[in-house]
């Protein structure tokens with residue numbers, strides 16, 4: 001879809017949103033409702049950030065756990081990647097609202113493919129978890145715990161090799177931020193592959209601004225640009241209660257919003273926000289946080305901070 005006629009010629013940029021309504025690859029169902037909730041969110045509709053909903057991808061029906069789930073995720077990821085590539089190429093901006101975090105496989109493949117002739121892309125990954133299992137190491141079998149490994153070209157080929165060159169992201173351009181829960185096999189995986197991890201303890205020691213700057217340095221090193229993949233469970237549970245796998249501690253949302261304003265986001269290509277489960281939200285806190293995150297990110301990127309409420 002092209003920009004609706006009413007938006008063409010407007011002075012401030014408009015960000016296109018792609019929805020990915022998936023939840024069956026996570027621990028609890030419900031993240032598939034995030035797209036619908038955000039689409040009709042009164043808060044987000046009146047946001048100073050101008051946006052339009054471009055396309056929505058749905059997960060295949062009747063997904064079964066285990067091997068069949070890989071085949072279903074491969075189908076969904078391929079569709080999402082294709083749409084993300086096209087939306088990015090047309091608009092030079094992209095926001096993806098998930099979905100459980102398994103949608104990252106498709107999102108970032110699409111963005112990487114859109115610029116594959118210019119060079120690689122980097123990725124800053126905000127998350128309480130390492131999400132670095134492969135189907136062989138995962139104890140839960142939940143694919144939302146495995147996107148990082150597939151993005152760097154490991155795991156099941158049906159997922160890592162969809163729609164374009166592998167790896168989607170080079171390990172040296174990937175930085176995980178806010179991690180505080182993982183299993184031993186995942187730690188092995190990130191160590192072996194030299195993926196940079198900033199734990200929650202690093203944030204507490206060095207400060208969020210310092211950690212985010214270092215994460216951006218890695219994502220920008222020798223790349224065309226970078227992406228931001230935000231799992232809402234990176235934040236404290238009281239700031240983002242509407243997520244399926246909360247962990248104690250976490251990033252203070254206000255602190256993050258504030259620090260965003262100071263970052264150089266000029267090379268940001270796309271933002272993905274995942275793991276919002278509206279059934280678990282309290283007082284629409286998570287819903288509102290999503291809107292505020294996007295406002296802070298894009299109005300900073302475009303130098304329009306004055307419009308932030």
Ligand SMILES: NC(=[NH2+])NCCC[C@H](N)C(=O)O
Nearest residue numbers: 101129133140142144145245
């Ligand atoms: N995207 C997420 N919320 N991931 C949580 C993963 C939790 C756990 N490590 C698992 O593999 O099951």
